[in-house]
Each structure stands twice: as structure tokens, then as C-alpha cells.
Amino acid sequence: MSRLIDVISFEVRRNIKKKTFWYTTLVLPVIIIAVFAITQASSNHATNTSQQQTTSYSKTAKLAVLDETGLVNKQNLEKLHIAIEPNKQAGINAVKDGQLTAFFYYSNDVAKSGIQVYAQDQGITFTPPYNALASELLSQSAVAKISAATHNSQALQIIENAPSITATTYKNGAETNSLAGIVAPIIFFAIFIFFAIMISYFTIAATTEEKENRVAEILLTTIKSRSLIIGKILSILLLGIIQIIVIIVPLIIAYAIFHNHIRLPGGVSLSHIPLDPKAIAIGISVLLLGLVMFTGALVGFGSLFPSAQDASRYLALVIIWAFLPLYALGYIVSSPHAHIVTVFTYFPLTAPSTVLLRNAVGTLSNGEAVAAIIILFVSAIIAILFAIRAFSIGAMSYNKRISIKELFHQ
């Protein structure tokens, strides 16, 4: 036991000091933050630019409108120095002749036929906000008219901003929050997938390192291969947990600060995330067993090869199983009793992703959960035994790959 702790301690300490560990840990959150920041900045910039362009454009350009609807506010037009053109063709001709920069035509049935804009072509490098201005002139005037007619400020707000929706749903008489309820258990699926992406190559490298450095022979005479492999698997899991913490902690802090402002598509509020103890317990069990099985399989797989470079060529053969259930996502969400979902639920390599997804969307029965956990428990033990066997046999095969035949006959 103490040697197991020595192995874990040594493996964690030396890997945590590696720059590559931190590069791989931070690359995903940095990309997410960067993309989010760029998107937000671009969105704000685009909104500001659009508003500025609309205002300044109306001041500098020569514009005219023909409003057959009678909806467009004349005072607004005066304020923006936009002329009124009595004839559609004359307006179009004025644009053609260069007397007008743009001419907006609101026909009688504008709601059906849409706004027609005729404007000078000013090249592809400059896009004047014809459409935004033409649209805003009409919509602002329409809103003002409705508001004046109803004398109801709430009606005006409803027209300007669609109201949020707070849905309350019930299952078996108890109140549920179906979409927000997915959030907590789906995190276990996200962690599993993240682990599959981030840790797989690292695991292979950590496994072949002993062979590449010719350390395996000394190690195996000082410590049992079982202790060494279990120590390696646990240290990899610990390192994975450290990576996950590095990513999740900022998200939790962000949630604590902004939870009242975060909304999912469809208007689902995240101000309160329901925590279903059963779903959480299943999520933790399946995640841990899945990670142990997956890491064991990777360690065993890596042990068959003389170097990480050789192993990485075939790495997809192992990690594809973590992602395969995503191809059946539609069935998993809407047809949980489809044959493919059943197969994916009970086949050890696809079980973690499938069961975690079904646990999140609420289509996993208690019986299925127990069966899947038992299968994963047995599979995790088999994966560890495979890893021990492969490492023991492959550790001294410095230059060649171990075949499956050799694995079982040596």
C-alpha cells in the first residue's frame, strides 16, 4: 500500500511540474474564454457600430421615403433630414441619377411585400445601413402608434422585448424543472468526454514512458506490476481531476455571480439548478467507473506499443467508443428503448457516455442504472487486469508491438 502511495505521489508530482500538463489543462478554458470574449466584443461592437452608422448615415446621406402605409412618423423623418418622395419611380430615378443616396419604399401591403430599398452601390468595402434604417423607421413608428393607441406602457415593452418564460412542469405530481434539471447530471457526461479528449494521449505517453526510458525493468523488480499499474491509473485520474477542477472552479464562481442572468436557449433560467440526489449518485458512480475502465484500457493499449508515437496512431480505436453514442443522440433522447440505445447502454466501452446522457435526460430506469453500474464495475476490473497483463508482457518489448496472441500465450 505504501509503495502504491509512493508511485502515485511520484507520478502526480512529476507530471504536475510538466509544462505540457498545464498547456493541455489550460488550452480548453483559454479557448472558451477567448471565443466568448471575442464573440461578446464583436457583438457589442457590431451593435454599437450599427447604431452609430445608422444615425450618422441618416445625417450625411441624401435619403427619401415614400410611405403608402401612413405609419412612418413624419417628425422622425424631419429629425433625420429624410425627404418625402411622392412618386416611387421618381425616387428610383433620383437614386439612379445620383441625386439621392437611398430611397425607401413602404407599400400599402408592406407587412406582406416587405420594405423596398433602392440605393447607390458604394462598393463591397462599405456597407451602408440601408436595411436597418429602413426597418427601424417603420418599426419605431408602428410601436409609437400602438403605444399611443393603448396608453399601456406594458404593451409597448412587450412589443419591444419579448417577455421571458418561466415554465413549471410536474412529474408524478411533483414539480420538476426538466431543462434546468439536465444541467447537473449532464456535467458528468461533459467531464467524461473532456477526460477522453484531454487525458487519452497523456495516459498513453505516461504508460510508454517507462518503456521508452528503459525504466520498466527496474520498476518491475522493485514493485509489483499490479501496484505500479493501479498507481499509474490513480495518478492519471488524480491529474484528470486537477484538470477538471481548474476548469470547473471558474465556472462555479461565474455561476455564483451571474446565475440570475444566465439563460439557456428557450428562455430557461439557470437561477436555480435542481440537484436530484439519485441522478447525481448515478452520475458519480458511472463517471468514476467509466474513467477507471477507460484509463485501464488506455494503459493496457499503450503497453502494447514501444512508444507513445506508435500508440497514438491507433489511439482513435480506443477513444472513439466514448464518442460513438453521440451519433445516436437522437435515439438516446427520444427513443430510449431503441435497440441501438440498449446495446450502447450495456456495451462496456459505450456504456459510460450513453448512461450519463440517459441519466441527464431522465430516460434511465433504476434497473438499467444498476445493471450498467454492475457491468462497468466488472469492466473496470477487467480493464485493470488487462493493463497489468499488457504492461508486464510489453514492458520489456522495447522495440516491437505486442500482439494479442503474445498477450495471452506468453
Add this chain to the structure above:
Amino acid sequence: MPTLNDKDLNNNIVDVQSFAMNFGRKKVINNLSFNVRKGEVFGFLGANGAGKTTTIRTLLGLYEPTGGTLNIDGKRYNPRMSATIGYLPEERGLYRNELVINTMVYFAILHGLDENVARKRAFTYLKRVGLADKAYERLVKLSGGQQQKIQLGVTILHEPSLMILDEPTEALDPVNRSLLMDIIGERRSKGATVMLVTHRMDEVEQLCDRILMLKNGSAALYGKIDEVKEQFGPQIIVLNFSGKLPANDKLYKITKKSANYAELTWRENVSTDEVLKYLANNNELHLKTFDVRLPSLNDIFLELYKDEEAGK
């Protein structure tokens, strides 16, 4: 120093009996038996592919034997016994990107030492081999010879009572080879047993009490060095001369010859006196010196494996 128990009445620390090893259909070791006695330096010799490394790996539990028994201190080896064993494998290396001191301490801990003791001994050893200033360097920054010294440090830091050293002086310059031989000698003087695998016959003659020469997976020669030399066969006559060395198939056979030097073996039923008298009376030959001696281990090694060399 960790000691092995002393129950073994015949004083053997390593005991190999009827060891056989097949890899698939290929027979690598065939009915090999030998022992290594406590406190001795045992030379385990053989050409490349003779089965030395396979024997050592099986002895240390890395391979399962096809047949026979291989015991250390009366038991099949398992890693729990590593506190008493120091193993320097043929295929060796350490964590290249790890600090020298961390590597030495880690392996010493795995061999059962307390961390503080391990650290103290590591610094003492580094000072001894002139690498004290490299303690906090990454191994990859060290030269091959320096890494070799660290590797030996990892093997002996826990002061094992049995050291199994596979080509320990490989890649070392003469100065460092001498230093390493001194360290091995010191360990021996403190009672440690050394099982030495080497191609260097001068090291064997210098250090070993007994040897085993392995050929095609079997013991070709085994015993004390003098016994092995006698087992191997005839003594040789070594001549320094001028003039012309005559051939005489009835009396002797010339095994090695250069301009003024030759080695002869004499025929059965012929005495050395007869050979020397014949040579001394030959008018075309002027003998400067002559010596009658056992063949060197190097001679024996070359003779033993000459058919394999010719086969290549």
C-alpha cells in the same frame, strides 16, 4: 545493510536448477543449473544471445520459466525482496526529464529506504562519483557516462546484499570504469554478493571468484576460474622468438602466431619437455622466452564461441 536470511545450509544466495525456457518453439535455455554463493563475485558470461539476460530476468521474476526452479535466498523472487537486491539491467535508463536527486530518492524509497535516509545517501553517493553539482539537473542534461553513474547509484543506494549487474562498465571511459570497479569492490568487501554479466574478460579475471560460460542456453563451463581454465583443456606454450618457427604436427599445433610470438598446444601423449627440447634444438629458431600457462579467459571465450563467429 539489509541481509538475506542465513538458513541456506549450502550458503547459496542464488540457486538455479534445471532451468528451461522456451519462447514459442524456440528453446532459449536448456536444463541450466548453477548457484551463486554468498559473498562471492560470480561472472555470468556468454556471447550475445546465449541466454544471460533471459536467465536474469527469469531469476528476478520478470519471466516465468518453462521448467526448473530459480530461487534467491531459497525463494522465488518477488518485488517485496527488492530491499536486498540491486539490479542493473542491460536495457537501462531512468526518467530522462526528472531531476537526478528525485530519481535516486524515488528508487531508493521503492527499495524500502526512508526518504530522508535516501536523500542523505544520494548526496553522499553523488559526491563520491563527482556529480554533487548535478543533483538538481535533469538526467537528460547529463552525459552517457554520468547517467551510467546515476544508474549504478540507483542500484546500490539501498546497500543490497545481492547485486546483479548486467554490463555495468558498458559506455564508461577507463577512469570511470576504474571508479565503478572500486565501488563494486567496496560493496563486496562489505559482504555483498555480486553477479556480474560482462563481455570484458579482464574484469572477470580481476573480480570474479567463479564463473559460468553459457553457450546455446546451456552451461559450457562452470566453476572457479582456474578450474574452468583446466576444464577447458590444454595448457599452452607461449613463445617469444626470432627466426623461423617450424611446423611439427606430431608434437604440437600452432594456435596463434605473429612475427616473433606464438602460442602452441601440444599433442596428447607428448610432454612439454619434448616440445621444448625440439624447439631449443632447432637451428633456424632462436628462443628468447617461453612460458607454459593456462589459457586466459579471453582465449577460452574466443575458442568457445569461434564456431558461432565462423557461422556469422
